Amino acid sequence: MYRSHVLVCGGTGCTSSGSQAIIDTFEAEIEKNGLKDEVAVVRTGCHGLCALGPIVLIYPEGSFYSMVKVEDVPEIVSEHLLKGRVVTRLLYQETVKEEEVIPLVETGFYKKQKRVALRNCGVINPENIDEYIAVDGYQALAKVLTEMTPEQVIDTLLAAGLRGRGGAGFPTGQKWKLARTLVPDADQKYVCCNADEGDPGAFMDRSVLEGDPHVVLEAMAIAGYTIGANQGYIYVRAEYPIAIQRLQIAIDQARAYGLLGKDIFGTGFDFDIDLRFGAGAFVCGEETALMTSIEGNRGEPRPRPPFPAVKGLFAKPTVLNNVETYANIPRIILNGAEWFASMGTEKSKGTKVFALGGKINNTGLVEVPMGTTLREVIEDIGGGIPNGKKFKAAQTGGPSGGCIPAEHFDIPIDYDNLISIGSMMGSGGLIVMDEDNCMVDIAKFFLEFTVDESCGKCTPCRIGTKRLYETLDKITKGQGTLEDLDKLEELCYYIKANSLCGLGQTAPNPVLSTLRYFKDEYVAHVVEKRCPAGVCKSLLNFSIDKEKCIGCGMCAKQCPAGAISKTDYIAPGKKLPAMAIDSSKCVKCGACMATCKFSAISKK
Amino acid sequence: MSSKKTTVPFAGTKEQEEALKKIIAENKDQKGALMPVMQKAQDIYGYLPIEVQTMIADGMGIPLEKVYGVSTFYSQFALNPKGKYQISVCLGTACYVKGSGDVYAKIEEILGIKGGECTPDGKFSLDACRCVGACGLAPVMMINDEVYGRLKPDDVKGILDQFN
Numbered sequence: 001m002y003r004s005h006v007l008v009c010g011g012t013g014c015t016s017s018g019s020q021a022i023i024d025t026f027e028a029e030i031e032k033n034g035l036k037d038e039v040a041v042v043r044t045g046c047h048g049l050c051a052l053g054p055i056v057l058i059y060p061e062g063s064f065y066s067m068v069k070v071e072d073v074p075e076i077v078s079e080h081l082l083k084g085r086v087v088t089r090l091l092y093q094e095t096v097k098e099e100e101v102i103p104l105v106e107t108g109f110y111k112k113q114k115r116v117a118l119r120n121c122g123v124i125n126p127e128n129i130d131e132y133i134a135v136d137g138y139q140a141l142a143k144v145l146t147e148m149t150p151e152q153v154i155d156t157l158l159a160a161g162l163r164g165r166g167g168a169g170f171p172t173g174q175k176w177k178l179a180r181t182l183v184p185d186a187d188q189k190y191v192c193c194n195a196d197e198g199d200p201g202a203f204m205d206r207s208v209l210e211g212d213p214h215v216v217l218e219a220m221a222i223a224g225y226t227i228g229a230n231q232g233y234i235y236v237r238a239e240y241p242i243a244i245q246r247l248q249i250a251i252d253q254a255r256a257y258g259l260l261g262k263d264i265f266g267t268g269f270d271f272d273i274d275l276r277f278g279a280g281a282f283v284c285g286e287e288t289a290l291m292t293s294i295e296g297n298r299g300e301p302r303p304r305p306p307f308p309a310v311k312g313l314f315a316k317p318t319v320l321n322n323v324e325t326y327a328n329i330p331r332i333i334l335n336g337a338e339w340f341a342s343m344g345t346e347k348s349k350g351t352k353v354f355a356l357g358g359k360i361n362n363t364g365l366v367e368v369p370m371g372t373t374l375r376e377v378i379e380d381i382g383g384g385i386p387n388g389k390k391f392k393a394a395q396t397g398g399p400s401g402g403c404i405p406a407e408h409f410d411i412p413i414d415y416d417n418l419i420s421i422g423s424m425m426g427s428g429g430l431i432v433m434d435e436d437n438c439m440v441d442i443a444k445f446f447l448e449f450t451v452d453e454s455c456g457k458c459t460p461c462r463i464g465t466k467r468l469y470e471t472l473d474k475i476t477k478g479q480g481t482l483e484d485l486d487k488l489e490e491l492c493y494y495i496k497a498n499s500l501c502g503l504g505q506t507a508p509n510p511v512l513s514t515l516r517y518f519k520d521e522y523v524a525h526v527v528e529k530r531c532p533a534g535v536c537k538s539l540l541n542f543s544i545d546k547e548k549c550i551g552c553g554m555c556a557k558q559c560p561a562g563a564i565s566k567t568d569y570i571a572p573g574k575k576l577p578a579m580a581i582d583s584s585k586c587v588k589c590g591a592c593m594a595t596c597k598f599s600a601i602s603k604k
Numbered sequence: 605m606s607s608k609k610t611t612v613p614f615a616g617t618k619e620q621e622e623a624l625k626k627i628i629a630e631n632k633d634q635k636g637a638l639m640p641v642m643q644k645a646q647d648i649y650g651y652l653p654i655e656v657q658t659m660i661a662d663g664m665g666i667p668l669e670k671v672y673g674v675s676t677f678y679s680q681f682a683l684n685p686k687g688k689y690q691i692s693v694c695l696g697t698a699c700y701v702k703g704s705g706d707v708y709a710k711i712e713e714i715l716g717i718k719g720g721e722c723t724p725d726g727k728f729s730l731d732a733c734r735c736v737g738a739c740g741l742a743p744v745m746m747i748n749d750e751v752y753g754r755l756k757p758d759d760v761k762g763i764l765d766q767f768n
Contacts, residue, residue, distance in 0.1 A: 012736070012737045012738050013737075013738050013739075013740040013741060015751075016738045016741055016744070016751035016753055017741065017753065049740075050738070050739070050740025050741070051740045053740060053741075197737075198734070199697075199735075200694075200695075200696030200697045200698070200699075200700075200734045200735040201696050201697035201698040201699075201735060201739055202735070203735070203737035203738075203739060206737045238643070238680055239733070239734075239735075239736060239737070240737065241749075276636070276639070276640070277639070277640070277643055278678075278680075279639065279642075279643065279678030279679070279680040279681060280678050280679035280680035280734075281677060281678050281679065282734070293639065294636050295635070295636045296635075296636035296637060296638035296639050296674070297638075297670075297673075297674065298673050298674055298677040299677065299678070300677075314635060314636075355698075355739060357697070357698030357739035357740075357742060358697070358698050358701045358702065358742075359701060359702070363698070363739055363740040363742070364740055395697065398697070429697065429698075431697045431698055431701060433701055437701055442701070445697070445700055446697075449734075455677070
């Protein structure tokens, strides 16, 4: 028995901030102070507050240390662990109120969260199956195998109202039912897990895989029993080395415990799982493309029908769910459908994990009940926008989604509401943008992505997205016309209607949603040849306010183009002549503005 | 994704070839083994020149055109050798809105190469990547397996100098 546990986050965010060195130092210091038999150091998965990493949590007190440095560790060990005095100075300051330390769950970031899919992340050691079992792990599988029929599992999921967390929101129970019933005499079926989290800015699935890998294995085995499959594949991005490593450890441990393999729990049910690695193709997140890729081919989608429930992987009936969907399932089996359905909105039950990123104070991972408003997520949990800037838009659904403007700040987030305002749930990336982000530039950014990632199989997507990109590029360079805006919109609808797979059908969404809510910005680019956010370089004009300029000449020294020179004018109260920029020579790099200490240079 | 044929002559060793043959023998009879074999081949050689693709095609009894089709489809398969230090700058959304495009441009400027290229001395290669999942530290870049976060364009030179 240990009297204290030191939990150090080993998620990707904290690992990148150096948490491995923190773990090593803790172990060395604990050894040095003779506490080795009393204090255990545990590397956990993600706590969610990635912006403040590396994060260290010490139990039983529940003290939450943030942005811990190696130099801080000896003090924490000697004060907190040895003498029992919490080092208040190093705590996450939100947990310190008027000298009192308050529980983490009462801080702004955690108060409105409800962790279901992430419940074990940051709590257990993901590389130890015993810790997963200690928090009721594999009990749901045992219950399903020994007490439930496949039909009861399907009915439970249907009653719970669980919908696919990968983005489209298809009812999971329905999907399983189709895979179980449509081809009754199939000799082989498969269960797949989509862990090819390709949306830039999204890392929900990664955190589940890194923090709680067994939950995915358990849920896949439940799916195997339900549809009648004995083989599963997890298709995980090669860009996620930590997730891959922990999944492999988890699979090996589960096999050693007899929780994967032959005759699980002595029920005669066989199920095993293999890993397959993606190789950097966004389109492989689309279900048919993913299966084509597992088969060892170019990951191109194929037309549906036939749906995977009839003809999926290796042409056999297949169920494919996303990581977060699986992470909900064992809990639903154990706690019951009613418990799950009590959370969320009428048509979207349960919780949703979001990866908060961009211009927001608390970047990180949050899980909230469906129906939480955007305002609550951004202001209460996310802590608002840094540097006192103004919120402009939130982007959800990655390259398939859209931008939500401030006027929809109070809309409850669920599948149907987001679609009604021209975005989509997507897998859960939520990127916040402020007044310094240009919406035309953002639309162009996403189209550049889809042009790059379009697999090329169907023409509307291959050529259409390219034309969209070219038009947007023209607009950001100040060469667009009002007619281009109409053409842009028309082409968007054409691509949506005619593309083969989800990638092409949703690729125009970033353009359509920005056209819908930020048309004035497009018009400013086209008519006034001006970028209101000051992003599009071709449209920028740098100028020096001759009344503020003291004539120090620093800007001229920094200018790589030799575009700045002295004028004849000396402002009242100044000693030297003011400087001026020759706009025909200016390359718009902004170096002058960055160097001026007197705020005399502006861009517009 | 680059389908250009490399100009660097192929210099595989006997040991590498043995290792590849072993991988092929182990995986040959599995369903959908082509991609795992190619991924392991890239681990062995660092990239997948046409010589290696031919060995895979012959060893697995798969037409070379299919191997080439797969290697050019996925961005992680490299047909050109990479630099000793592989720089990848995240141009995912979260990093982009926080200015990773400027960081990328700065590296291109300092190294004098474009994305997808390698410096003539074989030291640095530069690529843009999509989200390494460290969005909390945006903007980020990776040099080999090391993540550098909260970057500003002015930080770049100091970081690159560490490798000189």
